[in-house]
Amino acid sequence: MQPLSHYARYRGVVATKPWKGRGLSSLEGRTVLVVEDDPAIGLDLRMALTRVGAVIVGPAGSVAAAFAALADQAVDAAILDIRLKNNELVFAVADALAALRIPFVFASGRSAALMPLKHSDRPFFDKPFQSAEVVEALSQLVNPSRA
Numbered sequence: 001m002q003p004l005s006h007y008a009r010y011r012g013v014v015a016t017k018p019w020k021g022r023g024l025s026s027l028e029g030r031t032v033l034v035v036e037d038d039p040a041i042g043l044d045l046r047m048a049l050t051r052v053g054a055v056i057v058g059p060a061g062s063v064a065a066a067f068a069a070l071a072d073q074a075v076d077a078a079i080l081d082i083r084l085k086n087n088e089l090v091f092a093v094a095d096a097l098a099a100l101r102i103p104f105v106f107a108s109g110r111s112a113a114l115m116p117l118k119h120s121d122r123p124f125f126d127k128p129f130q131s132a133e134v135v136e137a138l139s140q141l142v143n144p145s146r147a
Helices: 039-051 063-072 091-099 131-142
Strands: 031-035 055-060 077-080 104-108 124-126
Touching (some): 039 055, 055 063, 091 104, 104 131, 124 131
Parallel strands (some): 077 104
């Protein structure tokens, strides 16, 4: 199995371990919201999350769709693209998740420089990324004792 190459920064959470695969993830049985407007990337994230036994909500391609998904389904974690359809920014969703203490990571082709200071300590993955790395970082946030 290929080791992870990207670095996710978040209070000591570093995605440097190989992906452990289904059954060993703290995301197994957890509901994860995916906010991503690119269908191919959304599918790739869905597949990676499915492999570790997560229940996937989305992908939501807009802020409105993300809030609708949150209204319909309780989630345990989320993966957020920064810029969505019509140049919409995802930070209102990030604010809501943070207020609810729901862990999330950013996975985006946009610069981390766009990040508001209040979210600058969240894990950030530049596109192109390996979905397994994003999933592993999210897993570590959901259950830090497994890191």
